[in-house]
Structures are given as C-alpha cells and as structure tokens.
Amino acid sequence: MRVTVVGGGLAGCEAAWQLATRGIKVSLLEMRPLKSTPAHQTEYFAELVCSNSLGSNQITSAGGLLKEELKFLKSLIIEIALQTFVPAGGALAVDRNRFAQMITQRIMSHPNIEVKTEECTSLPEGIVIIATGPLSSEPMVDVLTKMTKSENLSFYDAAAPIVTGESILTEHGFWGARYGKGTPDYFNCPMTEEEYELFWNELVQAEQAPLHEGIEDDITVFEGCIPIEVMARRGKKTLLYGPLRPVGLIDERTGKRPFAVVQLRKENAQGSLFNLVGFQTRLKWGEQRRVFRLIPALQEAEFVRYGVMHRNTFINAPKVLKATFQLKDYPNVFVAGQLTGVEGYVESSASGLLAGINAARLLGGQEPLVLPEVTILGALARYLEEADPNGFQPMNANFGLLPPLNERIKDKQKRKEEYAKRSLDSLKQFLEIVQK
Ligand SMILES: Cc1cc2nc3c(=O)[nH]c(=O)nc-3n(C[C@H](O)[C@H](O)[C@H](O)COP(=O)(O)OP(=O)(O)OC[C@H]3O[C@@H](n4cnc5c(N)ncnc54)[C@H](O)[C@@H]3O)c2cc1C
16 A cells, blocks of 8 residues: 655655655655746755745744654654755754755655655545645646636735734734724834834835746736835825825824825734735845834834735645544545645645654544644644635744633733643643553
8 A cells, every 4th residue: 555645846846755664655746847836946756935034933933833743753754954954043944955955855765665756746545645836837726626626726915914913012003993993903013204204215125026037927917916115116105195195094193194104914813913005025035024124013023924925725624624634525635735725834844744654644544633723833724724715815833823821921922831831732632642
C-alpha cells in the first residue's frame, strides 16, 4: 500500500516525510523542472518563492509557537530550517538555497519515497494528498474545482494586512461608523495633516515586492484590487477621497472631523483581529510594518497577516474540508498547504505534517487526528472547518484563533507565555493518549 503526494512544495515534502518515516511507501509527484510556476525559479523541492524568513522564532508569538509545536511533532521543514538558519533577530530566516537543497536531498534519498517528475492532471487512485500550492497548474485546479463543486478556486489575492486588536493604541482613535450609520463596529485611526503628510511620503517611496510573470495584466483588470501605494502615487490627496476619507466621521474626543482616517474592521466575532480597510498592498512585508506603523493608533501594531497580491488558489475549506485535512466528500483525499486556506510557509508546512500523519493513520485503520484547539495547529485546522464559508479568506497562525485562557492575565507577555505553555502541555498529553 502506498500514498500519493502531489506537489513537492513545503506541504508536500512535509507530508511525504511524515508518511515515509512511519514506514509507508510514498509516490511524490512534482512537475518542476518539467513545468514551472510563475514564481518558482529552481528545480528543488520546498523552494521559498519570496521572503527567506519563516517568521518569528519566539514562543510568545503565534508563528513561533507553531514552530515549537512542529518541532515537537518532528517536522522535517523546521529541522532543516534550524540547520540552515541565517541570523535575523527574532526571526527564523534561512539560506534559501541550502534549505531547499537539503530538503530535496533528504526526500530523494529516503528509501520509502519514490519521486516522479510529472505534472499531475487527474486524481491519482488510493489515498492521496493534494499539495500543489497557490500556483497549482491548471489541470489540478480543474480537478479540485470538480471535486469541491466550486465555481472559482483561483483568485488574485489582494488582501489587506490584519493586526491584533490588543496591539491597537485605542487612546489614539475612536469607535464609530461613517455618518453614525449602523453599530459602531469600526475603529477609526485619525491623522493630522502633518501625520498624513509623513505617512504619504513614506508610502509612495516604500519598496514593493517584485511582480511575478503574468500577474500585472490581471491586476490592471480589477480596479478594485488597486494597491494602496499605487493609489497614493496618483496624487497627494487621492487617498483622502478613497480609503482614508474622513467624511462622516467625527472624533468624539475633539468633536471635529479629522484630516484623514484609517478605518479598522473586525475580522472575527471576538474582535481580536482587525483588517486595515482598503489597504490591499504589494509592499514588501518589512515596508508594510514600517510605513503602516506611522499611523498613530498603529505605532505598536502586531501584524498577523501582511497584505499580499498574487494568484492564490484555495478551496472553500469550511464547505469541503475537515479539520483532519480530509475532503468531506472524499475521505481518501487530503488537501494540504496554502490550497487549504492557510497562509504562510510554516502554516503550509504544518498542514502538510498533519495531513501526512493522518493519511498514515487512515492507511493503518486508525482514526485521523484532530489536534487540541488550544494548539496553534489545532486552532488553524478548526478555523478551516468552522469559519464562515461566505467570503472565506486565508489565515496565518495567530493567537486570536485560540480560545481564551481560563483566567484573565493582564500582562501581555505573561499571557502569551501562558498560551504557549497551555499549547505544548496539551499537545504532549494528547499525543501520549493517542499513541498508547
Ligand atoms: C508569489 C508568492 C509569494 C509568497 N510569499 C510568501 C512569503 O514571503 N512568506 C510566506 O510565509 N508565504 C508566502 N507565500 C505563501 C505560501 O506560504 C507559499 O506559497 C508556500 O510555498 C505554500 O506552500 P505549499 O506547499 O502549499 O505550495 P508550494 O510551496 O507552492 O508547492 C506546491 C508545489 O506543487 C507543484 N505543482 C503545482 N501543480 C502541480 C501539478 N499539477 N502536478 C505536480 N506538481 C505540481 C509546484 O511546482 C510546487 O513545487 C507566497 C505565495 C506566493 C504565490
């Protein structure tokens, strides 16, 4: 008996590794270098298509905690990342070539993994893990479209950044809806003329991420996707008639209309996450952090997702996927990686890891696992299963997905330490039970 893994990216490699190290034969289908994607440039597995940073390595950040969970679960991707790291402050950045080469070498030399260089154009038989990524080739998008009965799986992702509610400096803004209509669900971040001027100057000069082949034409088709920095370059006042318009908003603290206002909209019911309305952007992630933190209420903003603009193929997970990463209608088929609606290198690897473990369990006649919701990986998987399917959007690891702690801890650092402790304790206990 063998399992087929389609796609040798971060999720596919992690899934194949989990299966192989459990003694299961794996066929790994990867189309590169026969055919490439608009973003990949090498023939190596697990190529990082953009930044070489895998995000924070601090256990008190959700990304760092996810890495710790993955380390505990014996992730290949994290093991190699730690062996190829380059100094980057509190982040786990890697030498991207050594990283991809070492993973390729480990995969190629594992006796249980047979690598096939081919484009997969139909659903393979038996137990399958589909991990063809956000830039899946057309035939695979067609296969998934039919299996999930979707109308459109590929989007030009023009997402605005998301910040945590607790990192917003609420003393620098006010709640309220434009013209007082509806419930005051927006948090408004006002700027004076001087603050706006500084922001605008930095925004128009900030560095954009490189465009990938084939994207530009599509972006110009959708005026609604226009990045904020591009809009800003049309003129100093353009944003004041667009996303930063202050009309209909009175700052209750001064009784006056501010010069400019950035609105933050709740991203989840708890109000633990907020998106920057109209701030879809193609700026490099470091630049987003630098420039958007010039908005007074966002000086200390903690970004859980940066704005992105690229083709992103993902299924409507809440409709079709279980927290085990199996398709509801096809229990033999697992989906992993960015295709599931997780966002980011580590999140994609993490979903591959769980899909791999669960495919091995299914093959061995055991129940696939759903991890505890107090772990970041468990919470992400539950988000995929339980999010609102209308307007479903991809998600990074973040503490806003976790259930609240039993007791309220005011100190932010201590609260995060407690999240981490709760997650790792529960993961250990859980695995002791299921592995008995
Ligand atoms: C342009 C771009 C920039 C990004 N930048 C970042 C970033 O800086 N930081 C971050 O955390 N995340 C980033 N992401 C998001 C995401 O984390 C990465 O895309 C990540 O690589 C996803 O992992 P994956 O395993 O799902 O897909 P991938 O790593 O893309 O792997 C999918 C693999 O499947 C192969 N494949 C596709 N179709 C077929 C087929 N039909 N048959 C066989 N093989 C096939 C591809 O060649 C590829 O090797 C970016 C995404 C894109 C598209």
